Amino acid sequence: MSTESRTGVPSLSNVAAPMVNQSDLPFRLLVRRYKTSLVYTQMLLPEKILNDKDYLDFHLRGLGEPEDRPVVVQLCGNDPEMVVRAARKLQTRCDAIGVCTDLNLGCPQEAARDAHYGAYLLGQKDWPLVEGIVSAMSNSLTVPVTAKLRLCQPASASVHLAQRLEHAGASWITLHARTVSARRRRQGAADLEQVKLLKEALSVPVVSNGNVRTWADVEQNRAYTGGGGIMVGETLLGNPCLFANTVPDPVSISREYIDICRERPDTATMQTIQTHVRHFIDHQCGRRPWFNKFRAALTRCQTLDNIEDLLKKVQIWRGRHVLSESPNDAEKDDEDGTRDPAEEVLESLSLLQ
Numbered sequence: 001m002s003t004e005s006r007t008g009v010p011s012l013s014n015v016a017a018p019m020v021n022q023s024d025l026p027f028r029l030l031v032r033r034y035k036t037s038l039v040y041t042q043m044l045l046p047e048k049i050l051n052d053k054d055y056l057d058f059h060l061r062g063l064g065e066p067e068d069r070p071v072v073v074q075l076c077g078n079d080p081e082m083v084v085r086a087a088r089k090l091q092t093r094c095d096a097i098g099v100c101t102d103l104n105l106g107c108p109q110e111a112a113r114d115a116h117y118g119a120y121l122l123g124q125k126d127w128p129l130v131e132g133i134v135s136a137m138s139n140s141l142t143v144p145v146t147a148k149l150r151l152c153q154p155a156s157a158s159v160h161l162a163q164r165l166e167h168a169g170a171s172w173i174t175l176h177a178r179t180v181s182a183r184r185r186r187q188g189a190a191d192l193e194q195v196k197l198l199k200e201a202l203s204v205p206v207v208s209n210g211n212v213r214t215w216a217d218v219e220q221n222r223a224y225t226g227g228g229g230i231m232v233g234e235t236l237l238g239n240p241c242l243f244a245n246t247v248p249d250p251v252s253i254s255r256e257y258i259d260i261c262r263e264r265p266d267t268a269t270m271q272t273i274q275t276h277v278r279h280f281i282d283h284q285c286g287r288r289p290w291f292n293k294f295r296a297a298l299t300r301c302q303t304l305d306n307i308e309d310l311l312k313k314v315q316i317w318r319g320r321h322v323l324s325e326s327p328n329d330a331e332k333d334d335e336d337g338t339r340d341p342a343e344e345v346l347e348s349l350s351l352l353q
């Protein structure tokens, strides 16, 4: 069945993945400008949605406004009743609610393991619980319910879990086709054969996720897995224009993101904004000799104005690098005593050392 013909299911063709601290409203709005058809929020904690007003207010700010549609709110958790209660608070602000059985990253990885949610619900003994969550949600909510899985172990078991979730009411399934134990977390190729098998076995749409680095990967992934949706995480952080098959100027895209942050105050923390800008610049300039200096200065920025001043400096560094014969010349230029206005502004703010 095509995604378009299924009532209530948004277009799943080009999907921005849920990313803790990185799926903020300004980033969601940015990727939408560049042919991302559907955007997830970061994984939200039901208990905090229900009991922590500041947390709720922060994540509700701007959520589901007309420019932020279609959006999927992702919830984690292992208590069906609590997940449903939290989802009820959010369902008028989104187009679907997703359950996360795919969390395997840094610190939250330990949180997920300790609190027993995310990828730690993929073991067979927990399948009835995951089924119970999906079924409780699909019986109680007015919006479609969806689930995002990592590969089970053995990988072939993923099809059985996904079939059970389809019967429990999931309107589509996303498969991040790597296993939880994949050593370097999100590195390594995704097992697209498993995505293909899942598509053959399910009648609901399947979204393929994992290891897309370029537009060519998007096309190859779609062709190999038999068409349909592609979800991208890390690469969109560096290149938010991936789905438009464009590589943006890193300074321009940083400024565009910052402009959105100004238009939507208090929807992203300073740390989130710094991380986005670092990814944008890193994507194309991570090997430049000045990158570490930039990175250190970025962490010292305290305001959007500070970051914009730093971006002026980046433009100058990049210009020197492009004009210079070797990358080292850019460093030499930097040390030859030549002054420029942006540098003076930054030094007065103690952003450069």
Ligand SMILES: Cc1cc2nc3c(=O)[nH]c(=O)nc-3n(C[C@H](O)[C@H](O)[C@H](O)COP(=O)(O)O)c2cc1C
Residues within 6 Å of the ligand: 017, 018, 019, 020, 021, 022, 042, 043, 074, 100, 101, 102, 103, 105, 148, 176, 186, 209, 210, 211, 212, 231, 232, 233, 234, 235
């Ligand atoms: C910074 C970061 C935060 C993430 N947070 C979440 C999350 O909240 N929920 C989730 O299901 N997956 C999360 N993931 C996993 C991604 O959604 C995605 O499944 C994974 O990165 C693989 O896709 P990729 O290879 O395109 O990055 C996160 C990934 C990154 C890089």
